[in-house]
Every structure is written in structure tokens, then in C-alpha cells.
Amino acid sequence: MNLRTLILEDLAEMRLWLSEVMREACPDAEITTAPDIRTALAIAGHEVFDLALIDLGLPDGSGLEVLRALKQANPAALCVVATIMGDDASVVGALAAGADGYLLKNQPSALLVRQIRQTLDGVPPLSPAIARRIMTHFRQTGPVVADANLTPREREVLGHIGKGLRNHEVAATLGIGTNTVAAHIKSVYAKLGISSRAEAAWHATKLGL
Amino acid sequence: MNLRTLILEDLAEMRLWLSEVMREACPDAEITTAPDIRTALAIAGHEVFDLALIDLGLPDGSGLEVLRALKQANPAALCVVATIMGDDASVVGALAAGADGYLLKNQPSALLVRQIRQTLDGVPPLSPAIARRIMTHFRQTGPVVADANLTPREREVLGHIGKGLRNHEVAATLGIGTNTVAAHIKSVYAKLGISSRAEAAWHATKLGL
DNA sequence: AAGACAATTACCCGAACAGGGGATGGCATC
DNA sequence: GATGCCATCCCCTGTTCGGGTAATTGTCTT
Numbered sequence: 001m002n003l004r005t006l007i008l009e010d011l012a013e014m015r016l017w018l019s020e021v022m023r024e025a026c027p028d029a030e031i032t033t034a035p036d037i038r039t040a041l042a043i044a045g046h047e048v049f050d051l052a053l054i055d056l057g058l059p060d061g062s063g064l065e066v067l068r069a070l071k072q073a074n075p076a077a078l079c080v081v082a083t084i085m086g087d088d089a090s091v092v093g094a095l096a097a098g099a100d101g102y103l104l105k106n107q108p109s110a111l112l113v114r115q116i117r118q119t120l121d122g123v124p125p126l127s128p129a130i131a132r133r134i135m136t137h138f139r140q141t142g143p144v145v146a147d148a149n150l151t152p153r154e155r156e157v158l159g160h161i162g163k164g165l166r167n168h169e170v171a172a173t174l175g176i177g178t179n180t181v182a183a184h185i186k187s188v189y190a191k192l193g194i195s196s197r198a199e200a201a202w203h204a205t206k207l208g209l
Numbered sequence: 210m211n212l213r214t215l216i217l218e219d220l221a222e223m224r225l226w227l228s229e230v231m232r233e234a235c236p237d238a239e240i241t242t243a244p245d246i247r248t249a250l251a252i253a254g255h256e257v258f259d260l261a262l263i264d265l266g267l268p269d270g271s272g273l274e275v276l277r278a279l280k281q282a283n284p285a286a287l288c289v290v291a292t293i294m295g296d297d298a299s300v301v302g303a304l305a306a307g308a309d310g311y312l313l314k315n316q317p318s319a320l321l322v323r324q325i326r327q328t329l330d331g332v333p334p335l336s337p338a339i340a341r342r343i344m345t346h347f348r349q350t351g352p353v354v355a356d357a358n359l360t361p362r363e364r365e366v367l368g369h370i371g372k373g374l375r376n377h378e379v380a381a382t383l384g385i386g387t388n389t390v391a392a393h394i395k396s397v398y399a400k401l402g403i404s405s406r407a408e409a410a411w412h413a414t415k416l417g418l
Numbered sequence: 419a420a421g422a423c424a425a426t427t428a429c430c431c432g433a434a435c436a437g438g439g440g441a442t443g444g445c446a447t448c
Numbered sequence: 449g450a451t452g453c454c455a456t457c458c459c460c461t462g463t464t465c466g467g468g469t470a471a472t473t474g475t476c477t478t
Contacts, residue, residue: 095347124340128332134343135333138304151454164408167435180456186437187454195436196464199373201410360425375464387464388428395467396425404466420478427472435464442457448450 003029003120006052008040008066009082010059014105018053018082021109025116037061044069049077051119054099056083056090064097071098080116080125088137091130101125150191155207157184161197162204212238212329215261215279217249217272218291223314227262227291230318234325246270250278257283260328263308265292265299273306280307289325289334297346300339310334359400364416366393370406371413 003026009015015033022031032047034040037060044066052070054063067079080101081094094102101119103112104127115125126134150158160170167185171178189195192203212235218224224242231240241256243249246269253275261279263272276288289310290303303311310328312321313336324334335343359367369379376394380387398404401412 095344123337131333135304164405164411196373198406198410201407202373205414
């Protein structure tokens with residue numbers, strides 16, 4: 001079986017280079033190229049791909065449109081973003097759109113070849129700089145400390161409040177009385193220094209519940 | 210220069226195996242091992258390390274304690290978590306604690322050797338399964354689309370609701386009447402298909418307000 | 419110009435909520 | 449066996465919220 005691959009890249013020179021890299025990573029690959037969103041979407045309309053290298057900054061839009069189209073046509077398609085933009089917005093946007101990898105084109109081709117090869121084995125291709133950035137993001141959003149020493153039951157109640165349940169609904173799911181729920185909420189309010197359930201919901205999501 | 214490395218692992222057999230892997234990845238390394246938190250902390254008290262392989266589930270606590278101690282003694286130390294636990298809590302906890310990598314020990318040793326080698330070149334060592342999990346996390350938290358075509362005013366009100374303000378507080382900050390605020394909230398509810406302000410708060414944070 | 423539509427503002431009422439009090443039983447620690 | 453913490457329940461009072469209804473303005477279409 002040969003691998004149907006799509007390379008979306010506006011600059012001709014870069015497009016050739018990526019094709020070279022692709023051919024080296026997988027000689028059996030059947031390579032199709034597109035210089036812009038329009039042609040890429042036209043091709044994707046009547047053809048299915050297994051792997052795609054997608055540039056983001058294209059003259060007629062963002063490569064993410066194509067990525068979504070490819071994923072819709074074939075959810076198993078491996079869509080790898082290959083760009084020179086390493087800013088947070090681009091990375092997060094690409095991952096949110098369903099990208100299976102994020103490679104920076106300012107890397108030695110040998111490294112790109114290796115990462116594309118690994119992709120086929122299920123290893124998510126992430127350029128080192130991108131991996132570091134993602135981990136740093138977790139380091140900032142991760143700290144789930146400051147638990148405000150809530151009791152397990154309080155944490156549980158707060159979790160349901162954060163999901164938008166009413167007191168009587170929480171009571172029903174936990175099998176306790178509504179008054180009890182209200183009592184737990186009161187102590188949560190006291191411990192968190194708040195006085196409304198919207199604030200409670202905010203803290204709940206912040207505490208990862 | 211030789212690389213001062215610490216291997217923290219409770220099971221003797223696994224400790225030997227990791228030492229083997231380490232020696233193969235970097236023959237010049239000067240390897241120190243510890244079977245539990247206590248001895249690891251004692252060693253870290255009078256010795257500085259450049260690289261550390263840290264297990265999480267230890268008999269006398271979590272390896273993250275040691276990780277933090279090492280990072281405090283030498284912020285440039287490369288602390289890599291090496292464990293068999295791949296659950297979200299462990300991964301996020303480790304990254305939040307400042308881990309520079311996360312490796313699963315149920316991988317072929319050749320892969321581990323390669324990833325440890327790459328670590329020294331600045332490539333964050335992440336096992337494929339872990340990288341996928343992290344990316345999936347982004348895929349869930351990232352989507353800033355699905356704006357539910359809220360009007361600017363509604364978005365503004367929703368933002369304040371999400372911060373936990375009451376209707377009259379929102380009214381005061383926006384310089385409008387409380388009834389107006391209530392009306393905006395109602396149309397927001399209709400558009401988002403919800404019926405309580407806790408759910409509204411949830412959506413507000415999700416929409417990044 | 420006339421009509422359609424969305425956004426913004428406003429009012430009323432019943433239901434839900436916040437926060438204060440106090441009470442019971444269980445479980446641990448001391 | 450005394451103390452403290454937790455979870456569970458109840459009452460009460462004032463405030464807030466949610467839903468129905470409707471007027472005003474501006475924009476866009478017809």
C-alpha cells in the first residue's frame with residue numbers, strides 16, 4: 001500500500017524541499033502538492049489522504065481550514081502542521097483544530113525526515129521548541145495547589161456546582177438532602193472567601209473539578 | 210566534563226535497568242542511585258546534579274518532592290520523570306512541578322536511550338503516549354470558536370457573570386440597569402442553551418472571558 | 419418608505435438562593 | 449471521655465435570579 005500524502009505550502013522552493021523530505025522519509029509515498037487553500041480544498045473534495053504537511057500562513061487564508069476539511073473527510077488522516085511560526089496562538093490554534101503534530105521548518109531536514117517517519121509509527125511529531133512551549137504552558141496552568149483545605153465532600157459538591165447543577169440536582173445525584181448541599185456550599189463559600197455560586201463555579205474550574 | 214546524574218527508583222531490578230540505559234545513553238555519566246525519597250533528599254543536600262531520572266510512586270512519598278529539591282539546588286538540572294503511571298494527574302502534576310520530560314518505563318530500552326541522549330541536546334523527552342495525551346488536552350481546552358454568535362454586549366455581560374459578579378454589580382460596572390443585565394443574561398442563556406449562572410460561568414471561562 | 423429584525427432597555431412575579439442560626443451522629447485524636 | 453472535625457439535617461429572612469412580556473432604538477431588507 002502506498003501512502004497518499006498532501007503537501008500544502010505557498011512558496012515553490014519550500015514546497016520542493018518538503019517534497020524531498022517526504023520522499024526521503026517514505027519513498028513509497030504518493031505525493032500531491034497544493035500552493036494555496038483554494039486548490040487544496042478542491043483536491044481534498046475528491047481525494048482522500050493519509051498524511052498531510054500543512055503550512056499555516058497562506059496567501060488566501062489559514063491552513064487550518066484545509067486541516068479541518070481533511071480531518072472531516074478522513075478522521076484517521078495524520079495532519080501535521082509545518083510552519084515557521086512558533087507563537088502560542090498558532091500552536092494552540094493548530095492543536096485545537098486537531099493537528100496531530102507541529103513541526104518547525106527551520107530545522108535540519110534530517111530531523112524532519114526522522115520525525116515524519118516516526119509519525120507513521122504513532123509518535124506525535126513535535127519540534128523540540130514546540131514541545132518545550134507546551135510543557136511550559138502546563139507549568140503555568142497546572143498548579144492545582146491552594147486547595148483551600150476543602151473536605152472531600154465539599155470538593156465533590158463544588159464540582160457539581162461548577163458543572164451548573166442546582167442544589168436539588170446536586171442533592172439528588174449525591175443522595176443527600178438539599179439542606180445538606182446548602183450547608184456544604186456555605187462552608188465552601190467561607191473557605192474560599194466568596195459569596196455566590198458563579199464565583200464558586202469559577203473556582204471549581206480553576207481547581208480542575 | 211562528566212555528567213552528574215541521579216536515578217531515583219525503589220525497585221532494585223528497575224534501578225539497575227535504568228542505570229544500564231543511562232550508561233548506554235551517556236558512557237561518561239557519573240551515576241548516583243537512590244531507592245527512596247529520604248536518601249535522595251539527603252544526597253541532594255550536599256551534591257548537585259545535572260540530570261535526574263525520577264520515579265513517582267515511591268514507598269515514602271512522591272518523587273516530585275525530590276524533583277523540586279533538585280530544581281531548587283540547580284535550576285538548570287534536567288529532571289525527567291520515569292514511571293509506569295501515565296494518568297493525567299501524574300503527568301500534569303509532574304509538569305507543574307517543573308519536570309523537563311516524562312518517560313514511560315514500559316518502552317523498549319533503545320527508545321529510552323535515544324530519548325535520554327536527545328535530552329542533553331535540548332529535546333524534551335516525552336514518551337509518545339504522553340505527548341498524545343498532552344495534545345489531546347489542548348484539543349479540549351483550546352477551541353475558542355463556537356462563539357454562539359453572542360452580541361458584544363452579551364459577551365461583555367457574560368464575562369462579568371463568569372467572574373462571579375451579581376447582576377447589580379454588573380449593572381454598576383457597565384452603567385446600565387439591573388433589569389437590562391438580566392435581559393442580556395436571558396438571551397445568553399437562550400443562545401447557549403443553559404438556565405443557570407453557574408453554567409454561564411462555565412461557558413464564560415471556556416470562551417476565554 | 420415600509421417592514422423585518424436584532425439589540426438594548428425596562429417591569430413584575432414566583433422560585434431559587436445566600437447566610438445566619440442551631441442540632442444530631444460518626445469518627446478520629448488526644 | 450473530652451475535644452475536635454466532618455457530614456448530615458432543619459429553620460428562617462432577605463436578596464437575587466429566571467422567565468414572561470413589552471417598549472425603544474437602529475440597521476438592514478424589501
